[in-house]
Amino acid sequence: MNSTDLSVLKAAVDWLNNGHSVAIATVVQTWGSAPRPVGSWLAIRGDGQVMGSVSGGCVEDDLIRRVQSDILTRSTPEMVVYGVSQQEAARFGLPCGGTLRLLVEPKPEVQVLEAILHSVSHHQITSRTVQLSNGKSELEPGSRTDSFLCNEVFMKTSYGPRWRMVIIGAGQLSLYTADFALASDFEVIVIDPREEYAEGIDRDQVQFIKGMPDDVLLEIGVDSHTAVVALTHDPKLDDMALMEALKSPAFYVGALGSRVNTQKRKSRLLDFDVTQEQVNQLHGPVGLHIGALTPPEMAISILAEVIAVKYGVSIPKKN
Structure with missing residues (x-):
């Protein structure tokens, strides 16, 4: 709805x-x-x-x-x-x-x-x-x-409930991603435990939660109308969130990072309580490949991929 x-x-x-x-x-x-x-x-x-x-x-x-x-x-x-x-x-x-x-x-x-x-x-x-x-x-x-x-x-x-996007990290890219997600009619939640981001994202329509991402994901409940996007570029935060997100019914799970770092992340996740099938659901590097260089362009590519998955549109394979 x-x-x-x-x-x-x-x-x-x-x-x-x-x-x-x-x-x-x-x-x-x-x-x-x-x-x-x-x-x-x-x-x-x-x-x-x-x-x-x-x-x-x-x-x-x-x-x-x-x-x-x-x-x-x-x-x-x-x-x-x-x-x-x-x-x-x-x-x-x-x-x-x-x-x-x-x-x-x-x-x-x-x-x-x-x-x-x-x-x-x-x-x-x-x-x-x-x-x-x-x-x-x-x-x-x-x-x-x-x-x-x-x-x-x-x-x-x-x-059903509104489509929801949970963003891990409250940096500049998260700000633009939240803006585009709101414009696309998503409910937006941003999670970040770091003190330097304690003020959160200054957006009335965005819910900011200060806490460990994996704990918060379990608290709020991730359903089949939820997308989880990890954007901190910090494995200590992103990986913990991804462990819970990939085991949840989330319709989309993505993480920021290069192709090399994405492969390393997938290997790390397999060392924990995450199956190969679940790891295969991870979208990384996050976003469609459109040559994006700036944070706003990267946010557009992220929303484009999330929306494509939401509507069951085929996405080109990332090599």
Whole structure:
């Protein structure tokens, strides 16, 4: 779940608990060049207040009108389609003849939304199945491999925690990496025990933790939505963190260092409680090879590699 959809969830829970009528619209299908992906949320309050987006602004005004004048009076979900014809696509500003299909729930269950918010806050994945005949939802544990599904009977979708990047070290490269990670909608945590970095990274949105990286990783819990990037260039700190990260479900683990140093690090890790298969998961030297020389360029290469792994894009082998 990205930060936008998480904001929608929090707003919907708050509005419902304060007695407002609320409808939730979910993108269930797109054709052509639709601005928002399947699963995107929009919460609409009875007075027209909105949180989130389903089209980047193309259809929201019309959807608010429909919700206020008709949909909120209903008790079951309604399917709304925009851009069936080229003329309608042009009318609503959908690019390239794009078409958007939305499921609008006029009576979302606040207890269900609160349960989803609780699981997301605790870095768990929850699957929700909504029956289109009555709007009732059922929750069960989900996984990253779950697929979005919507047919004439039900909609099934999964909600997980925000993607998270844990950076080991609070140096200059970490600063730029944190900035690009925030811009890419990652939650960012920086860990460094060194006194000279005790002030941490001066970023309101970045959580700085002063402590031994391996201990902190165990404390915060590394899940399948977490990337761990070791950037201190100090084996005493990086290697200890990598030992825990490689044994965790982290979707990405990378470390700064030359090719020679990376091979030495992998050999050292094998002397500890790390298997060959786990060591093979280490991305090093960290980042895509783009000829990066400066800290900002290196940070871009790191984020590019992390994002590629996140979406399952093939990465050229590093010799």
